[in-house]
């Protein structure tokens with residue numbers, strides 16, 4: 001069971017209160033982009049064994065989107081952070097580094 | 105015009121924890137910038153109750169303001185006052201980015217009373233309902249079994265549950281069933 005602390009309302013939310021939003025920090029390639037870039041944006045995901053950055057929505061709670069960093073193998077959660085950023089903040093990457101996990 | 109009735113028609117199940125239809129209740133969704141002076145003024149001047157802190161509530165007489173999200177509160181008021189209050193709030197917030205909607209007929213309110221109500225809730229929600237995590241005055245949006253619901257801890261012996269009108273019967277049934285459970289002495 002996964003428990004993520006929603007950074008918007010501060011609630012430690014059970015997985016069943018959340019809606020998953022897939023891989024985080026995707027760069028959108030829309031009209032005018034190459035077919036390869038569009039395919040990558042639409043379909044290609046990292047799906048790593050280890051540290052993963054994800055989007056989640058506190059669907060049954062405050063309703064807001066946020067980001068989470070966790071390990072897909074151990075379910076260890078390194079932290080949650082604002083949805084309004086394009087890369088994980090330093091305190092999250094520091095925690096991952098401290099846990100001795102590679103981020104890529 | 106037909107008479108308004110609450111969807112549960114006064115249903116009530118007695119026990120160590122009593123689950124009952126709280127009856128018709130005025131409910132207004134109010135969204136906007138909770139920290140803006142206009143929003144605060146609308147709450148204090150029209151409702152008499154200030155903007156609540158995150159996960160909190162404010163009460164003034166028969167009115168209450170419940171924190172729903174970083175940009176949303178739910179106003180509770182007597183059913184007969186809801187449409188006039190909605191108009192007053194809309195007028196007060198005109199020109200600012202906001203949303204006011206009278207949802208009195210879209211939602212239902214159930215009341216739980218009894219010392220074991222935390223155990224009843226714990227059987228249905230993933231939310232931490234221990235006294236230290238869910239003190240009186242706190243509001244928590246979560247789920248009760250398969251349905252979305254908001255819970256307000258009114259006191260240690262009373263809680264209110266807000267859910268969609270369409271699932272009120274289901275929420276009533278699961279709460280009444282959970283209330284029959286063997287006491288566990290958890291809280």
Ligand SMILES: [Zn+2]
Pocket residue numbers: 006007008009010011058061062063064
């Ligand atoms: Zn939240």
